[in-house]
Amino acid sequence: MSVTTITPARTGFSASEYLTCLTGIVWREGLRFLHQRERFVSALVRPLVWLFIFAAGFRQVLGISIIPPYETYIPYEVFIAPGLMAMIQLFNGMQSSLSMVYDREMGNMRTLLVSPLPRWYLLFCKLLAGTAVSVLQVYAFLAVAWFWDITPPPWGYLTVLPALFLSGLMLGALGMLISSGIKQLENFAGVMNFVIFPMFFASSALYPLWRVEEGSPWLAMICEANPFTHAVELIRFALYGKMNWISLAVVAGCTAAFMVGAILAYDPSRGLGRRGPGGET
Amino acid sequence: MTMPGATIIEQDDAERHKREPAGMPALAIDGISHSYGARRALADISFDVRPASFTALLGLNGAGKSTLFSLITRLFGVQRGHISIFGHDIGRTPGEALRLLGVVFQPRTLDLDLSLTQNLLYHAALHGIARRAARLRSEELLARIGLLDRAGHKVRDLSGGQMRRLEIARALLHQPRLLLLDEATVGLDVKARADIVSHVRQLVTEQGIGVLWATHLFDEIAPTDDLVVLHQGRLLAKGPAARVIAESSASDVNSAFARLTMQDSTAWSTGS
Numbered sequence: 114m115s116v117t118t119i120t121p122a123r124t125g126f127s128a129s130e131y132l133t134c135l136t137g138i139v140w141r142e143g144l145r146f147l148h149q150r151e152r153f154v155s156a157l158v159r160p161l162v163w164l165f166i167f168a169a170g171f172r173q174v175l176g177i178s179i180i181p182p183y184e185t186y187i188p189y190e191v192f193i194a195p196g197l198m199a200m201i202q203l204f205n206g207m208q209s210s211l212s213m214v215y216d217r218e219m220g221n222m223r224t225l226l227v228s229p230l231p232r233w234y235l236l237f238c239k240l241l242a243g244t245a246v247s248v249l250q251v252y253a254f255l256a257v258a259w260f261w262d263i264t265p266p267p268w269g270y271l272t273v274l275p276a277l278f279l280s281g282l283m284l285g286a287l288g289m290l291i292s293s294g295i296k297q298l299e300n301f302a303g304v305m306n307f308v309i310f311p312m313f314f315a316s317s318a319l320y321p322l323w324r325v326e327e328g329s330p331w332l333a334m335i336c337e338a339n340p341f342t343h344a345v346e347l348i349r350f351a352l353y354g355k356m357n358w359i360s361l362a363v364v365a366g367c368t369a370a371f372m373v374g375a376i377l378a379y380d381p382s383r384g385l386g387r388r389g390p391g392g393e394t
Numbered sequence: 395m396t397m398p399g400a401t402i403i404e405q406d407d408a409e410r411h412k413r414e415p416a417g418m419p420a421l422a423i424d425g426i427s428h429s430y431g432a433r434r435a436l437a438d439i440s441f442d443v444r445p446a447s448f449t450a451l452l453g454l455n456g457a458g459k460s461t462l463f464s465l466i467t468r469l470f471g472v473q474r475g476h477i478s479i480f481g482h483d484i485g486r487t488p489g490e491a492l493r494l495l496g497v498v499f500q501p502r503t504l505d506l507d508l509s510l511t512q513n514l515l516y517h518a519a520l521h522g523i524a525r526r527a528a529r530l531r532s533e534e535l536l537a538r539i540g541l542l543d544r545a546g547h548k549v550r551d552l553s554g555g556q557m558r559r560l561e562i563a564r565a566l567l568h569q570p571r572l573l574l575l576d577e578a579t580v581g582l583d584v585k586a587r588a589d590i591v592s593h594v595r596q597l598v599t600e601q602g603i604g605v606l607w608a609t610h611l612f613d614e615i616a617p618t619d620d621l622v623v624l625h626q627g628r629l630l631a632k633g634p635a636a637r638v639i640a641e642s643s644a645s646d647v648n649s650a651f652a653r654l655t656m657q658d659s660t661a662w663s664t665g666s
Contacts, residue, residue, distance in 0.1 A: 132524025137519020141508070220501035224564075227467045228520035229492035232646045235520075327623065380471070 125181025126230060134230050135238045142242035145212075146249075156250045158207065161257060168193055180321055182353040194263045195349035198251045198273075202281045205247035206307055210288030211238075214241060214295050226379075234375045240289060240372070244281035251277055269352045276351035280344035283364050286371035287340075293378030295349035316342040340367040413494060418481045420445045420572040420604030422467065426463055426475035429537040434627055435461045439475070441622050441632045445571065446602040450615040450635070452651060454622035459608040460500065462624070463576045465499050466606075479572055493521070496565030496603075500576040504559055504564075506550040510541060513549055514564055521568040526565070535563040539593070557587030562593065572604045573597065579614065587614070621647070623654055631655045 144151065156320040168190040183191075225235055255263070255270065265273075291308065315332065316339050317325075326333035336342050343360035350357040406507055419442035428436040436458045441657040445450045453459050463469040468488050477484040482491035486635050504513050518528030539559040543550075549557065558578055565573060575594065579587040591614050595602045607614070616623060621635040631638045631654055635647060644650035 126522055129524065133519050133522045133524055137516055141505070141516045141521070142514075144508060144512060145505070220499055220503040221505060223467070223469060223497075223499055224503050224517060226469060226521065227492060227495070227497055228488045230520070230522065231489065 119317060120198075131230065131234065134228070134234070135241065138238040139242040139245055142246055146246045152208065152249070153253075156201060156208075157253055157257065159204065160201055160254050162209060163193065163200070164190055164196055164258060164261060164263075166314070173286075180323070180348045182357075188262070191263055192321070193228075193319055194255075194258060194265075195352055196316070196345050198277070198348050198352075199280060199284075199318060199341065199345045201250050201254055201275070202247045202284050203309060203313060204346070205243065205250060205290075206281070206284030206286075206288040208288075209239075209243035209246075209291035211287055211291040213289065217292075222371040232379060236376055236379055237291065237372070240282060240285045241373075243285045243288075244278055247285070248274070248277045248283045252359060265352045266354060268354055272354045273348060273351040276347045278359075279364050279368060280347055283340060283344060283368040283371060284377055286368055289375040290371050293375060312339060313340040315339050316345055318342075318345050321389060340364065343367075418445075419443060420447075420480060421606060422474040422476070422481075423462070423466075424478075426462070426465060426472065426477065428465060428470065428473050429570045436465075436627045439624070439629050442631065443572065443604045443606050444558045444620070445604045446598055447604045447620055448598045448616075449605060449620040449622060451606055451608040451622045451624060452610065452612070452647070453608070454610050454655075456626070457610075457624040458627040459624060460576060461627075463497075463499070463608065465575055466574060467495065468492065487594075493568070494571045496536065496568070496570030498558070498561045498565050498573070498575040498578050500578075500580065500608075502561070503561050504549045504557060504561060507548060509548055510552075510560055511548050512546045513560065514567055516563045517567055521601050523568060526610055535567060543571075553586075555582050555589065558582065558586070558590055561595065561661060562590070566597070566603075571653070572606070574606045574608075576608045577610070578607070579609070579611065587611075612646070612651065615647045625649060 132244055161360070171189055213222065216225075225239065228233065234386070252270075266285050287308075313319075317336060322333055322336055325336055340363060343357075343363040346357045347360040347364050350360070421443035423442070424440050426439040427606075428434055429432070439458075439462065441449075451459055451462070461470070465472055466479075466484065468484050468491075472485050479491040479494050480495070484491045494545075505516070508516070511529075514532040514535065515525070515528050518525075518531065523531070532539065533542060533545070535608040536545050539562070541556060541560060541563075544552070549560065552560065562573075562575070562578070565570070565575075573594070578594075579590055582590065594605055594607065600606050615635055617634075617636040618637070619635045621633065621638045622629065623638065631642070631650075634640075638651045638654075639645070639647060642650035642653045643654050
């Protein structure tokens, strides 16, 4: 058979193809989340345990002075609520990266990476999908916390949304960056211990930084430099309809840096080609 | 021109054929070399896969088949040489190249907790195929592989052979013109293997798809196939299987392979 006229192959992708891809990845992430009910329960129980037990025990120990964005004295539970919201996102970001390592080992990741759309876009969609799931978890937490007298102003539930997306992206991108460097699933637990716990405890999630400074100026400086501190503060301020510009700049900057790092790490010409078939994605 | 009553896949196939450059190989591998650090996995590999042909990539474990597949699918970056799919260089225009490519990897890449349809819809979304068209194509492909009645079941409930058929259906969902299958029958029983091989051969004859079939199982290769023999990262032979057998003075693929690899190792041992 001979073909005499050829219609040129279509080049590039339309906006609707990009959108279809994004919705498909978000939909799949949502389905996976629904199928893993224990993941949802543990994501909800973890911060609630901190809120109900830890905060109840510590409310008499840690006095909270009036610090922005609060305009009056607040109970300890109210203070740690934004930290616990960020904690949900931190765990979710690491959980997503864990599932990326798992998908890579099991081979599922290949179906994503051999899609014809640009790889940076695929990874961004994956990141956005994980963030959307983490935001849903945070709202579920807020719904339960409402019965525990964690009642931010009604508009706070709306104003906190962009902050949650930004902080979720930052923590998800960090997880993605970490996952790119992990060759085996077994290595992940160690990384979790070196990332999640230091990030969470060396931050303003559980105690105001002025308290930390009283005890250890060095630790306070570390906490100040911790991007997670700024994620917490961004959420804390946004929950009360206010903006912490420094935290916004740090979180936005770190999000961009982690994302670029993750995209470069998943670039076949940079990272993946150096590994053997066993370590491929 | 599409036939009245043609299925959506057949209509789309006809459109896709129009866009294929004439006389272009489905896959062109040109001077590919690849190393993992100091270890060379592939050395100067060149061969073509023609449209509407079945090319068997034969090699033992460690021959470099999976590395080659990772390069063709752009999981790895090309270090030396060129790979193009219907003239689209995988490094320079990966989107155009990957759009024409369907892949079945050696390890299972299905999401076991999703249903058959959900797996297919996810794949369709990754290729930017709108939901309605994706659903129609999914149903049609599931019907072709005899799994339409299990469309809503979880993939976890399928047998190994059914999963492979589903993976092949998924690889065809975006109507590729080139299909790569990496040891697709490993771990399957004799009947499931035969079913899959015959299904893929049917795709070649009926839909004109170029197939690159990586295997280490000699009985999957027919004398009419094109054959590429890889051994320890080196290309030992390429061409129609019958010719490779004849030129090796062998009676079948099995003995041809034995002769080729032995010659190769003898050459190394004598330093020539």
